[in-house]
Amino acid sequence: MVSGKEVLVGPALFLLALISYSEGIIGGREAAPHSRPYMASIQVPEGDEMKHECGGFVIADQWVMTAVHCMPNGPNGRKVVLGAHSLSEPEETKQTFDILELHNHPGFSIENYNNDIALIKLDRPFIASEAVKPVVFLRTGGTNPDTDEDVETAGWGSLDNLESRPDKLKEVVVKVIRSTRCARSDYFGMKFTNNMMCAHKQCSDPCDQPHKVEDSCDGDSGGPLLYNGIAVGITSNGGKKCGQVKKPGIYTIISHYTEWIDSTMGLQPAATAPRAAE
Incomplete structure (x- = not known):
């Protein structure tokens, strides 16, 4: 006999998979038209x-x-x-x-x-x-951003975890997080590989944004992560919810390919x- 709890497990896992399918912009601002x-x-x-x-x-x-x-x-x-x-x-x-x-x-x-x-x-x-x-992309031998360096990303992804989507392109500046931190078990653990970098930005108080963490979110996947105007990463994946301190956006490192x-x-x-x- 299947219990009520077991009946709910499948749909719950399916919903989580849909939520984590892609990434978008939390915080940030509207980009100047056609500036990217x-x-x-x-x-x-x-x-x-x-x-x-x-x-x-x-x-x-x-x-x-x-x-x-x-x-x-x-x-x-x-x-x-x-x-x-x-x-x-x-x-x-x-x-x-x-x-x-x-x-x-x-x-x-x-x-x-x-x-x-x-x-x-x-x-x-x-x-x-x-x-x-x-846009120019970083090749083998190029310089990837170091920990705490400012990088930027853009997209038409969700503004929040309710999948509210903007009509106009948004952009945000985030900071690269140390790889060893993103590989910790309370962050991404073994999911995080050396082909990835992670980044977000924690707002300090007083924060001029409604979100404490600026991040990518649902719908921004595939977009670029830029360092000094050069594409160094591809928006890939993150947490099941956007804007979480321990689930920053994950980006594929382009120069490895x-x-x-x-x-x-x-x-x-x-x-x-x-x-x-x-």
């Missing part, structure tokens, strides 16, 4: 409409970088929108693309989100403008690695 021209909105069909699901960022003429867990089972009708600030308003700057190819890293682990990096090849090259431009990126995009290895300014 590399940002991409990955949208999924919902009835006759398209709904923002994950972020991404332009890294080359026809390529967008994102997270595997955004599309683990393929594109399935999703589209990529570049040049957006408002998701709902008509903007002449917007360019919409089908996904020609999706390359999920073969080493991705759904258990701990290790190797959470994916590349999208758009169905055609984008038209470069002030609203659509690629230079060889895979070059091979996937058919590029020759670069002679020198772009370095984040110190």
Whole structure:
């Protein structure tokens, strides 16, 4: 005989899995329109409409970088929108693309989100403008941010744990947390690997934000983490709730994947690695 408690376990675990599926912005502010021209909105069909699901960022003429867990089972009708600030308003700057190819890293682990990096090849090259431009990403040999360094991320993800979504792009500055802390059992334990960095920002009193912790949240997955204007991470995963002190946002370290990126995009290895300014 199945007990009442056992009946509730399955739905509860399923709900937790949905809550932790992706990441978004807690705190922060609205970005200046088109000040981050590399940002991409990955949208999924919902009835006759398209709904923002994950972020991404332009890294080359026809390529967008994102997270595997955004599309683990393929594109399935999703589209990529570049040049957006408002998701709902008509903007002449917007360019919409089908996904020609999706390359999920073969080493991705759904258990701990290790190797959470994916590349999208758009169905055609984008038209470069002030609203659509690629961002430089850190390559092998480049300088990743150290503990307590300021880094920034952006997205159209949730404003809170009730999944309230913004219409316009938001951005936030957070601080890198020491890796040994994020690997502690009261943080992420064995889930945290050397392919990840974690970051958030704790507001000190008096705090000008309604949240004590500024963080990424549901819907920002796949977006960039930037250090001095260079993409060094991909928003990956965090806690079951956003803005928790011991469950900061987790970001995939891009510089660990230079060889895979070059091979996937058919590029020759670069002679020198772009370095984040110190």
